[in-house]
Amino acid sequence: IQKRYSQYRSSENVGDPSEYTSFEITENPEEWKFVERLLPQKMIPTPILKDKYPSGWCPQIVFTLFTANPEKQEYYVERTRNHMMPVYLDISFRGQRRITYVSKIEGDIWDFNNEVTDYLKKLEKRPIASRVNEVRRLIMFKGDHVNNIKQFLMKKGL
Numbered sequence: 001i002q003k004r005y006s007q008y009r010s011s012e013n014v015g016d017p018s019e020y021t022s023f024e025i026t027e028n029p030e031e032w033k034f035v036e037r038l039l040p041q042k043m044i045p046t047p048i049l050k051d052k053y054p055s056g057w058c059p060q061i062v063f064t065l066f067t068a069n070p071e072k073q074e075y076y077v078e079r080t081r082n083h084m085m086p087v088y089l090d091i092s093f094r095g096q097r098r099i100t101y102v103s104k105i106e107g108d109i110w111d112f113n114n115e116v117t118d119y120l121k122k123l124e125k126r127p128i129a130s131r132v133n134e135v136r137r138l139i140m141f142k143g144d145h146v147n148n149i150k151q152f153l154m155k156k157g158l
Contacts, residue, residue, distance in 0.1 A: 047083055059083070061157030075107035077158040085153055089146045100141040102149060113139050119152050120145055 049059060060079050080086055086103040105112055113132050120128045120141070129142040141149070 044081055044083070057083075058154055073107060075105060075109065075112040077102065077112070077153060078104040078106060080104070085150050085158075087146050087149050087153070089144055098142075098144045100143065100145045100149060101138060102141070103136070103138045105137045105139065109134055109137065109139065116141075116149060116152055120148055123148055 047059060060083075077086065086101075088101045088103070090099045090101060091097070092099075102116070109132055113130055116139070117128045117130055124143075128145075131140045133139070
């Protein structure tokens with residue numbers, strides 16, 4: 001006979017708690033170093049600089065140039081706290097509408113929009129619709145252009 005426990009109250013007790021794994025509380029600093037390795041870090045570490053990474057990720061090159069001379073640089077796309085590019089895809093209306101978002105844009109956002117749309121037009125060979133939101137430092141592109149925009153940012157060193 002199959003018995004279903006649909007509620008917490010009606011389920012049987014697991015057993016005697018003394019049968020579970022025993023433990024002891026210690027305050028030994030030599031043992032604590034093994035526990036610290038398992039705890040999450042409070043701050044995301046700066047990545048180690050290499051010539052090439054296996055995942056294809058590349059560090060941001062223009063950041064130091066933009067902070068040193070913001071007048072020379074037209075625009076700059078800030079990375080996220082995890083050192084990733086802020087390019088996202090939003091799929092809505094049951095998968096019928098795809099919108100690519102690029103956020104954290106500093107500087108001349110209109111010039112950045114023009115350069116990205118020109119780059120996408122060369123690749124796609126069709127008109128690209130975009131919407132610029134200056135207050136939120138955000139640009140929305142109609143369609144799935146995440147990989148192409150990330151390639152554009154990597155070529156520019158952003």
